Amino acid sequence: MLVRVDQFIKNVDIYGGGHIKLIIALHDRYSLGCYAYKADGYVSKYGIPSASACSPPNDASKFYSNEQAKSDFVARLKYLLDHVNPHFGQRWGSLNRIIFSFQIENESQGHMSIHNAQWMCDINTQIRSSVNNGILLSTGGDIDYGLSLRLENFQCSALDLISLHDYSMNGDYSRGKFQEAIQLAQQYRKRVYIEEFGGKGDTQMAQALNIIGATAHQLGLPWLVWQVVPNARSGDFEFFTNDRTAWAAFEHQAYWAQMSPSPFQWPEIWS
Template identity: 30%
Template sequence: MKLFSISALATFSALATSHVAQATNSFAGSNLYYAAGLSPSERVTLFSGMQSAGMKVLRVWLDGQSTASTKGTAITSYPSLETSAVGTYDDTVLNLLDAVMIDANEYGIKLLISMHSWNALSGGDIYGQWYGTGYFYEWANATSQFDNRLLHVLNHKHNTLGTPWKSMSKYIFGFEAQNEAMIGKGEAYIQAHQNWQCDRATTIKNELGSNSGILVVTGGESWMSESVQPSWLSCSAIDVISIHAYGVGDYSTSSITTYVNNAKSAGKKLLFQEWGACYYDTENNSCPVGNVLATSTRNSNLKNWASQITAAGVPWLYWQVLPNDDPHYDLDFEIGIGDVSWSTLQSAALAARQATAAFDYSAYLL
């Protein structure tokens, strides 16, 4: 046996302690694009359920919604942030989210705020009407006006606390400019216009400042490789690159690990921001209708795919946890709290909280 001096042992012990301290647990969360419209009782149902699953982040959107467009959830309808004209703001959705973030905080949950979505643009919102889905990303006037929207959101003063959102790291996990930017234009278009994402991230980061405690996040794309564009790894304003993927090949631990290593080398974090297990027996990334899977099969899919993502060290947000029974509308990945698959998702999220992450998010979580 080799003997060590006391000083050598002390040094070894310090290094070992430092190594252990750097290890951090992963986490899980959910999306709910219409969360702004939830009633107080629905918020209690959602957040208490998420808390029971150890979930730490809820991703929300700012696009107008009504009960007719939700997953069986009766909500307070609200308009989009900009409805009548670009640059004319209706803060209803921001004011509603003021209440949501306070309730979420009581359950140890922060909000990830997506400040616009491709869905709204392509669906003909005011930006779609003025610029369409091409000029919106290409014309300087459009990007300048959209940057004004981002700044308006960041500087919105909480209607109870009186603090601008850009200073509310206790309640806000991160901001992203747009959900799935350019997704309907195709991968070649996204590759050719990678600068749009970095430029918007720079607008957000400059307004937040370098020590805000709030992350600047991309909004994901269609699948793994499309979600992680090369220049986003080198963009100094981007903190987190979001992965959206529903094809089961992208849930492979070995596939994810390749991207983890690339992100770590670039000093970036990854977040599996959207994924789900289809309710039907169709291909998982094409889930509008089909024969209903056996509950045991869907639960097995949920458990296995979540564990593979977790094993790669990437935190994840499920699409979506509902505060009501899932009505099984089209594109059915949702799971309602109390549904037959809820306990499986709950267990998978709790397992993520016990697993080691490849990225240290501890400073951004409650």
């Protein structure tokens, strides 16, 4: 797997021409028994109940509360960050030519009734020294804007970026959350970006881009949409160039986003 990712990083450098950088999530909460078909080694080691969908009986709280699990996870993260990409002769944790940000986990503790408020900051603090050379640490978002804006993440000195996730089509709601995010980020010296939003199928994806994407760049927030992928499934949050309505909206909003003044500086991208 590391060999394949190393090659992918090289391909980004070749085809991106220095204009593309990666945000890499080093783990996925949904591998912790949320979907049984992709349960990882932590599920068996720590006896985490699995489910066919992200619902009971799945309960990953052991992973977030067990001290041995934390130690195992930090060791895994440091191993990955210290891995040297042979194409560049640099550790992943310092490969700022290609990597913009690392996040320890996608949607950490998502769809759980119990939340460990210290876990995110504790883990990021332990790996902070392994991520350097201008590469940032981001949160990985949560299942909606409200949970993405947990105050403890803004207060964590090890974190640089707050990632926002939500699939709402409500522009007024989104605007309010974006304004709240900007205010908190400025107060705690963080930066904010929208990492996941979208719609199902060509028409809904276009609506999401034209509502949420437009609202984001009106406030100067960078955004990424979930997700651009070949052979996109119309019943999922996916689209590609053959989805003409969505692709046209994507091009339009991306064009105007680059002209929107941001409340934050982004020297890692625009130098």
